[in-house]
Amino acid sequence: METGNTAGSGIVVRRLLEVASNRLEDEPVIALQGPRTVGKSTLLSELARTHGVGVTDLDDPGMREVVGTDPSAFVDGPSPVCIDEYQHVPAVLDAIKAELNRDMRAGRFLLAGSTRYDALPLAAQSLTGRLHLLTVWPLTQGELAGTRENLLEALLEDPDSAAPRGAVSSSTRQEYVARVTAGGMPIALSRSTLTGRNRWFDDYVRLVIERDVSELSSLRRREQLPPLFTRLAAQTASVLNVTAAASEAGLDRATATDYLKLLEAVFLVMRLPAWGSTLRTRAAKAPKIHVVDSGVAARVLRLTPEKLTRREPTALSQFGHLLETFVVGELVRQASWLDEVSICGHWRTYDGDEVDLIVERGDGRVLAFEVKAAGRVQRSDTRQLHKLREALGERLLAGVVLYTGPNAYRLDERLHAMPIDRIWTPV
Numbered sequence: 475m476e477t478g479n480t481a482g483s484g485i486v487v488r489r490l491l492e493v494a495s496n497r498l499e500d501e502p503v504i505a506l507q508g509p510r511t512v513g514k515s516t517l518l519s520e521l522a523r524t525h526g527v528g529v530t531d532l533d534d535p536g537m538r539e540v541v542g543t544d545p546s547a548f549v550d551g552p553s554p555v556c557i558d559e560y561q562h563v564p565a566v567l568d569a570i571k572a573e574l575n576r577d578m579r580a581g582r583f584l585l586a587g588s589t590r591y592d593a594l595p596l597a598a599q600s601l602t603g604r605l606h607l608l609t610v611w612p613l614t615q616g617e618l619a620g621t622r623e624n625l626l627e628a629l630l631e632d633p634d635s636a637a638p639r640g641a642v643s644s645s646t647r648q649e650y651v652a653r654v655t656a657g658g659m660p661i662a663l664s665r666s667t668l669t670g671r672n673r674w675f676d677d678y679v680r681l682v683i684e685r686d687v688s689e690l691s692s693l694r695r696r697e698q699l700p701p702l703f704t705r706l707a708a709q710t711a712s713v714l715n716v717t718a719a720a721s722e723a724g725l726d727r728a729t730a731t732d733y734l735k736l737l738e739a740v741f742l743v744m745r746l747p748a749w750g751s752t753l754r755t756r757a758a759k760a761p762k763i764h765v766v767d768s769g770v771a772a773r774v775l776r777l778t779p780e781k782l783t784r785r786e787p788t789a790l791s792q793f794g795h796l797l798e799t800f801v802v803g804e805l806v807r808q809a810s811w812l813d814e815v816s817i818c819g820h821w822r823t824y825d826g827d828e829v830d831l832i833v834e835r836g837d838g839r840v841l842a843f844e845v846k847a848a849g850r851v852q853r854s855d856t857r858q859l860h861k862l863r864e865a866l867g868e869r870l871l872a873g874v875v876l877y878t879g880p881n882a883y884r885l886d887e888r889l890h891a892m893p894i895d896r897i898w899t900p901v
Contacts, residue, residue, distance in 0.1 A: 486617050486660070488517055493811050494608055495521065498554060498581040501606040502574055505560070506586040508610035509741035509766060510682055511661050514586040515558050517610060521584055522556040532566075533559040545569040554584040561587040561689075567600040574604055586610075588686060593739030611807045612658030612767045615898035626808040626833065628901040629841050630815075633872035633888065636901055641882040643893035647849065650878055650894060651782045651793065654800045657769020668778070675773035679703070679742070686740040693733070698725050702733050706743055707765050707774045711798035711830075713822065714745060714763040741766050746802065749819030749832045750865075758822040768800040794847040797894075801845045801876055802831050804897050809833055827858045829873075839871050846877040851891045859889055 490506075494517070497504060506514045515531075522529050530548055532538045541548050545566040549555055550573065560566055570583055591607055616623030628636035656663060656671070659678070665671040683699050693699065705719040720730030737743045745761040765771035772778075775792070782793045809815040817834040821827070821842070831843040842862055846855055859873035873889045882892045 486513075486613055487620070488513065488610075488617060489614075489622075489811050490608060490610055491517060491520055494584075495524070497606060497608070498584065500580050502578050502580055503570065503583040503585065503601055503605040504554075505591055505601075505605055505607050506584075506610050507591055507607055507741075508588070509612065509659070510588045510686065511659060511678065512610050512612055512741075513660055514588070514610045518556055518558055518584060518586045521554070525552075525554060527552050527554065527556055529556040529558055531558045532562040538562050541566060546572070549573050549583070553579070553582045555582065556584045556586075558586045559588065560585045561589045561594060564594060571600045571604070574601075578604075588740065589690065590739045590741070593690060593735070609810055611803065611810065613660060613663070614658065614804055614807050615653060615895075616900075618658070618663070619898060621898060621900050623808060623898040624901055625897050625899075626805055626815075626841070627812060629872055629874070630812070630833075630835055633841075633890075636872075641893075641896070643880045643882075643895050643899075645878070645880075645893060645895040647878050648779075648783055650797065651779050654768045654793070654796050655772040655777070655779050655782065657767040657772070657800075658803075659767055659769060662769055671769075672773055675770055679770065679774065682740050682742060687736045690736055690739055691732075693736075695725065695729065698723055698729075699733055699736075702730055703737055703742060704774055706734065706737065706763060707771050709763050710765045710771050711795040711802070712762060713758070713760050742770070746806075746831070747819045748822065749817065749834070750821045758824055760822075762820050764799045764802055766803070768796055768803060771799060772796055790847065794845075797847050797878075798830055798845040801843070801894060801897065805831055805833065805843065808897075821858075821862060827861050829858050829862055835871070839869050840866060841871050842873040844873070844875045845894075846875060848877060849879040851875050851877055851879070851885070856885055856889060860886070863888065 494504060506517060508514050519529055530537065532541060542563045542565060545563060546569045549569045557566060614623060662671050662674050665674055702719060702723040702725060705722045709715060716730050716734060717727050720727045744764050744766055746764055747761045748759045777792055782789055806818055809818050814835050815833055816836045819832050821829040821832050829842045830845050833841040842859055844859060855875055863870045863873060870888060875891045876894045877891060878894060880893060882896060885891050
């Protein structure tokens with residue numbers, strides 16, 4: 475069982491606790507999926523406690539063996555039946571399916587696992603179509619601060635009121651660097667020194683690759699997986715180039731593609747899909763790649779706060795990519811709490827136009843975000859948002875340039891500039 479949602483000396487209240495509780499009223503099965511040590515077990519335990527039930531922990535080898543012998547005996551009990559690290563005994567899903575054939579009431583089962591459900595063998599995907607997935611991402615800045623962040627929700631409801639003019643931020647570039655390199659993994663954040671945190675990051679990546687990836691697949695060239703992850707981390711916030719990463723890691727493209735899927739399956743990286751391929755004929759279809767946690771990315775690339783605060787071209791570029799990954803991660807996590815959001819992606823054309831994050835509402839209306847590491851917004855920084863507004867017309871709710879400067883203000887019709895810390899500052 476993984477450790478809890480602790481950071482520093484406090485207990486962090488996860489927004490997903492409320493989301494999962496509400497959705498249990500409608501869904502027969504909910505599965506919490508996400509990286510190891512991100513707090514899924516704690517969230518599962520909190521939900522079990524509120525319903526007065528226990529948790530079956532399949533991370534325990536003894537319990538795993540017992541459940542594997544007779545899974546049906548462990549899926550019949552007071553609702554919700556809670557099972558942690560369910561992927562260790564895939565047969566439990568067949569037993570749950572049999573129970574649902576008899577009784578499809580809402581709130582019957584609550585599962586948690588450290589592997590993407592769609593990465594499990596087909597034989598283990600018995601509940602496809604009957605199971606609702608919730609991804610537990612690393613902690614957000616709002617969760618760490620104990621605030622109810624709602625920027626995305628407010629922009630989707632009323633962009634003008636969510637983008638106040640005149641608000642002033644006190645966050646410095648150094649503070650943003652500190653947040654980006656710390657990331658959102660609870661145990662890393664609890665470490666009191668940079669050395670201790672870096673040691674944890676190193677152990678985390680090594681153990682996830684050695685343990686979780688190995689459980690999913692027998693790798694022919696296991697030793698090449700860490701170098702491939704490093705090459706992919708170097709592409710974070712960039713359009714995915716599997717061929718280049720494969721070549722640099724000494725792999726053929728087909729093997730690298732298979733290994734990339736495994737790295738996604740254990741939540742080390744995520745693909746942000748291309749959006750708007752039908753909007754313009756020259757829209758690109760390649761996804762962007764992001765390391766799931768910006769702190770992990772910074773450590774894998776050996777980018778320390780000291781390096782990233784230097785006013786050198788290389789450091790500025792590296793910080794820009796990490797900052798985009800950090801911001802996209804924060805907004806994607808807010809999107810995961812909202813029923814209104816149907817799609818998250820990025821927009822890029824072969825002509826060089828690009829918008830870092832697109833969030834589409836169920837009715838087709840859109841929010842667009844550009845991330846800038848600079849302390850000022852230049853006219854050229856809004857060119858892509860202007861082009862997207864021209865292509866979308868009234869479908870564009872708002873375009874936002876998020877930057878490291880202090881002021882929030884209106885750039886143009888439905889276009890705004892905001893300090894990055896507005897993401898976790900309640901409206």
